[in-house]
Amino acid sequence: MKVAIIGATGQTGSVIVQALLESTAPTFEVIALTRPSSLQKPTVLELQRKGVKIVSADLGGPQSALTETLVGVDVVISAIYGGSVMDEIPLINASKTAGVKRYLPCFFATVAAPKGALCLRDMKEDVLNHIKNIYLPFTVVDVGWWYQVNLPKLPSGRIDYAAMETADGIAGDGNVPFALTDVRDIGSYVARIITDSRTLNQMVLAYNEVLSQNQIYDLLERLSGEKLERKYVPAEAIEASIAEIEATSPSPDSMEFVTLAQYQYWYSCCVRGDNTPEYAAYLGYLTTMELYPDFEWRGFKSYVQEVLDGNGKRVYEHLKDLPAASTDKKASAMDTAV
Amino acid sequence: MKVAIIGATGQTGSVIVQALLESTAPTFEVIALTRPSSLQKPTVLELQRKGVKIVSADLGGPQSALTETLVGVDVVISAIYGGSVMDEIPLINASKTAGVKRYLPCFFATVAAPKGALCLRDMKEDVLNHIKNIYLPFTVVDVGWWYQVNLPKLPSGRIDYAAMETADGIAGDGNVPFALTDVRDIGSYVARIITDSRTLNQMVLAYNEVLSQNQIYDLLERLSGEKLERKYVPAEAIEASIAEIEATSPSPDSMEFVTLAQYQYWYSCCVRGDNTPEYAAYLGYLTTMELYPDFEWRGFKSYVQEVLDGNGKRVYEHLKDLPAASTDKKASAMDTAV
Numbered sequence: 001m002k003v004a005i006i007g008a009t010g011q012t013g014s015v016i017v018q019a020l021l022e023s024t025a026p027t028f029e030v031i032a033l034t035r036p037s038s039l040q041k042p043t044v045l046e047l048q049r050k051g052v053k054i055v056s057a058d059l060g061g062p063q064s065a066l067t068e069t070l071v072g073v074d075v076v077i078s079a080i081y082g083g084s085v086m087d088e089i090p091l092i093n094a095s096k097t098a099g100v101k102r103y104l105p106c107f108f109a110t111v112a113a114p115k116g117a118l119c120l121r122d123m124k125e126d127v128l129n130h131i132k133n134i135y136l137p138f139t140v141v142d143v144g145w146w147y148q149v150n151l152p153k154l155p156s157g158r159i160d161y162a163a164m165e166t167a168d169g170i171a172g173d174g175n176v177p178f179a180l181t182d183v184r185d186i187g188s189y190v191a192r193i194i195t196d197s198r199t200l201n202q203m204v205l206a207y208n209e210v211l212s213q214n215q216i217y218d219l220l221e222r223l224s225g226e227k228l229e230r231k232y233v234p235a236e237a238i239e240a241s242i243a244e245i246e247a248t249s250p251s252p253d254s255m256e257f258v259t260l261a262q263y264q265y266w267y268s269c270c271v272r273g274d275n276t277p278e279y280a281a282y283l284g285y286l287t288t289m290e291l292y293p294d295f296e297w298r299g300f301k302s303y304v305q306e307v308l309d310g311n312g313k314r315v316y317e318h319l320k321d322l323p324a325a326s327t328d329k330k331a332s333a334m335d336t337a338v
Numbered sequence: 339m340k341v342a343i344i345g346a347t348g349q350t351g352s353v354i355v356q357a358l359l360e361s362t363a364p365t366f367e368v369i370a371l372t373r374p375s376s377l378q379k380p381t382v383l384e385l386q387r388k389g390v391k392i393v394s395a396d397l398g399g400p401q402s403a404l405t406e407t408l409v410g411v412d413v414v415i416s417a418i419y420g421g422s423v424m425d426e427i428p429l430i431n432a433s434k435t436a437g438v439k440r441y442l443p444c445f446f447a448t449v450a451a452p453k454g455a456l457c458l459r460d461m462k463e464d465v466l467n468h469i470k471n472i473y474l475p476f477t478v479v480d481v482g483w484w485y486q487v488n489l490p491k492l493p494s495g496r497i498d499y500a501a502m503e504t505a506d507g508i509a510g511d512g513n514v515p516f517a518l519t520d521v522r523d524i525g526s527y528v529a530r531i532i533t534d535s536r537t538l539n540q541m542v543l544a545y546n547e548v549l550s551q552n553q554i555y556d557l558l559e560r561l562s563g564e565k566l567e568r569k570y571v572p573a574e575a576i577e578a579s580i581a582e583i584e585a586t587s588p589s590p591d592s593m594e595f596v597t598l599a600q601y602q603y604w605y606s607c608c609v610r611g612d613n614t615p616e617y618a619a620y621l622g623y624l625t626t627m628e629l630y631p632d633f634e635w636r637g638f639k640s641y642v643q644e645v646l647d648g649n650g651k652r653v654y655e656h657l658k659d660l661p662a663a664s665t666d667k668k669a670s671a672m673d674t675a676v
Contacts, residue, residue: 115467128452128461132621133451201620282539283470284622 001071001195003008006059006091007079008032008052010044011315012108012143012186019187026195033074033091041146058132059087066094075194078106082120082261083252085127088238091129098114102194105137107129108186110265110275111205111285112141117274118264140203142285143186143264144179145206146276150216152278154226155309161318162312169240171270174214178275179207182298183315187324189288189295198291205280206288208297213270216300223239223304234273235271237265249284339366339533340410344429346370346390349653350446350481350519350524351352354415355459356527356640357388360612364533369411371395371429372574378492397425403431411436411531416444420458420599421590423465430465434474440532442478446524448603448613449480449517449543449623455612457595478541479622481524482517482604482613485546485641488554488651493565500556500578500650507569509576509608512552517545521653526560527626536629546624546635551608552665561642571610576601 003020007013010031020028031053034044039056047053057069070076076095078088085106095103112118114125131138151163181189189206193199206208211219217228237271242263250256269275288295306312341358346353349369358366369391369446372382377394386392395407408414414433416426425583433441443465450456452463458481470474489501519527531537554564580601588594607613616624626633644650 113466113467113471116471125467129451129453133454133622135617137620201622279473282473282475284539 001074002031003028003032003071003075003194004033004055004070005077005079006033006057006088007106008034008047009082010079011043011183013077013079014185015051015184016079016190017050017187023191027192027332029053031055033069036096040189041124046337057108059090063090063094063097066090067097070094070098070100073100075102075104076100077104077190079108080106080322082106082109083125083257083262085120085123087326088127089130092131092136093134096134100199101137103131104141104190105138107116107142107203109142110145110269111280111283112274113272114283117268117272118261118270119252120261120264123252137200139193139199140189142203142205142280143189143265144181144205144207145269146315147180147298147300148183148313150180150213151307152220152228153306154215154220154224154228156224156226158224159307159312161199161310162307162314164314164316169232169233170213170217171266173233174217174230174232175212175269176210176214176270176273177210178269178273179205179210179277179280180300181206181208182300182303184286185297189292192288192292192295196291199286203283203285204288204291205285208268209300210276211300220303220304222331222335223301224308225287236268238267242267279283339364339368339370341413341415341532342369342371342393342408342411343415343417344371344395344565345419345444346385347376347379348417348419349521351415353418353522353525354417354528355385355388355390355525357529360603361529366529367391367622371407372517373397389606395429395488397428400426403433404428408432408436408438411438413440413442414438414531415442415591417446418444420444420447420462423458423461426465427468430469430474431472433471439475440538441469441474442479442528442532443476445478445480445541447480447588448483448606448607449618449621450606450610450612452531452621455606456599457590458599458602459592475538477531477537477539479528480618481527481542482519482543482545483520483607484509484653485636485638486521486651487520489642489645490555490558490566492558492562492566494562494564497562497645498649499648500645500652501653502654507571508551508555508571509571509604512555512568512570512608513550514608514611515541515548515550515553516607516611517548517615517618518638519546520638520641521543523635527630530626530633532629537624539621539623541618542625542629543615547617547638548614549638558637558642561639562646573605576605576609580605612640621673 005013008017017030020030032047034054034056036056036058038044044054055069082117107124112121115122149164152163153160153163161196193204217230245256245260248256342523343351355368358368370385370395372392374394374396376382382392393405393407451458455462460557486500491498491501531542555568559566561660583594586594588598
């Protein structure tokens with residue numbers, strides 16, 4: 001099976017590529033669609049060394065070139081930056097013309113209302129509607145919230161090297177449950193999903209566990225032996241922060257937009273309670289829990305222990321060269337969006 | 339089961355009410371939500387005589403009053419004019435607050451892409467997204483195209499009394515199939531759907547037959563013994579007509595909007611081929627054909643015979659008091675939308 005992926009060097013894209021390369025039954029031929037200016041980047045050359053076919057693709061270029069690239073490709077996966085999803089439209093049109101059998105638009109985030117809950121999700125819905133308009137076979141994959149962006153720091157500072165809390169404190173009373181996934185499991189989920197006829201033209205929620213912020217704090221306290229400060233932020237305060245940024249209509253490539261997305265994820269998951277298997281089922285999602293009961297996902301507890309043992313890894317390491325002032329904010333807000 | 343309906347005197351609403359009243363197992367208590375100014379209309383008084391509970395409801399009034407009206411109601415059905423669906427939002431919010439167990443937004447039309455194919459469908463998608471945003475249990479029911487608006491007139495004039503062709507001729511080569519339903523069957527379909535747990539939070543396509551325009555012309559020729567002129571209209575000509583009206587951005591309550599909708603239905607069903615069970619399945623619809631294989635729907639052939647025998651009935655009779663110049667256009671375009 002021939003799989004082309006855009007965003008292969010990003011956080012989500014790289015775990016998908018890794019899982020496809022490691023799969024033995026079936027095996028996958030993996031093609032990284034790479035913008036011409038990035039062909040010589042070390043991360044791209046590293047992919048090539050691992051066996052990925054690097055193909056130059058310019059989303060803003062002529063569509064005939066994109067179509068030619070995609071002829072014979074079975075599955076196209078988009079894992080580009082969530083704020084740039086409208087750039088996918090030429091790739092989607094080319095996939096239709098080339099006869100691609102399944103297209104995975106860049107979702108890979110938390111479950112949320114199709115419109116009105118997350119600005120990033122709103123744009124993804126527009127992309128999905130375009131796919132449906134041209135009758136292109138698709139699968140939407142959402143993955144809940146990552147373990148890796150939901151671990152608060154400890155007073156001792158011993159897990160600062162790996163922890164990256166998405167939100168600044170605990171929303172509301174902290175008891176709203178949400179779905180969580182280890183970022184490293186996403187690739188294996190995707191490898192199963194794209195070879196499964198049951199998931200064609202469906203939305204799928206891939207997730208490992210369902211926990212509330214309080215449960216996460218409890219677990220970390222228990223395993224670390226340290227006491228965490230719980231800074232509860234009322235829902236109204238988050239609503240006010242969202243309204244304040246929304247009033248400025250920030251552009252998707254601005255820092256303000258990233259901050260807005262961060263607040264909205266927090267509000268959607270921890271106040272509205274959108275990111276649950278129940279709401280996903282209501283919206284029509286299938287879940288990996290029903291589809292693949294045998295899947296051996298990483299537990300949240302073992303992930304926490306791994307971090308406490310010094311074996312964790314901070315996500316978005318590729319963002320560490322950004323100006324220091326913006327790194328944390330950008331990295332934490334982009335969380336599941338890339 | 340307590341069912342409240344808005345638009346109970348319209349073409350779709352009245353067949354739904356009729357079916358609910360006639361049902362014996364289960365039985366339904368039917369409530370017609372009626373605007374205060376219409377309470378004394380003859381059609382409303384006639385409903386009351388038949389056993390429908392008439393309740394005054396003002397969609398533009400205070401939401402608390404709407405909520406009070408809906409407490410204890412199991413199912414709310416909207417069958418208002420397709421161009422006014424955004425007026426449903428207060429009713430949807432009130433249904434959520436009142437604890438309504440299932441809400442049927444005003445769809446009841448052909449299957450089409452969620453966005454970009456039909457202006458009427460675009461607005462319905464916004465309504466559905468609002469329902470999903472507030473997590474209200476729902477069922478979307480689409481019904482394909484009505485038999486009653488797809489019968490061309492005969493040269494002899496003998497079926498002019500009942501025929502009402504939606505479109506002015508045959509689109510493209512006339513071979514694109516689309517789903518059709520007898521308007522009189524819609525009520526019985528809805529009665530089944532709203533008591534079926536499998537259809538909760540789902541989209542359902544209720545349809546009887548799948549035919550192309552050429553097949554309809556063939557059948558009518560065969561049964562009538564008359565020869566029909568086939569006026570083929572190229573897809574490009576319909577596209578041009580749509581573009582011309584779209585350029586004026588007509589308001590949903592204008593005659594131009596109705597004409598635009600008419601052209602778009604024709605294009606969507608007969609050129610794009612949106613209105614099929616296959617595309618419906620792709621979009622995630624369940625179909626009545628799978629859900630209710632025992633359902634005894636009226637065949638298109640027997641409907642045509644009925645009309646030839648002089649026993650047909652023109653739909654939208656309630657529009658006959660409109661100024662003569664606009665009646666035909668308005669009636670044919672509003673087809674499945676009311």
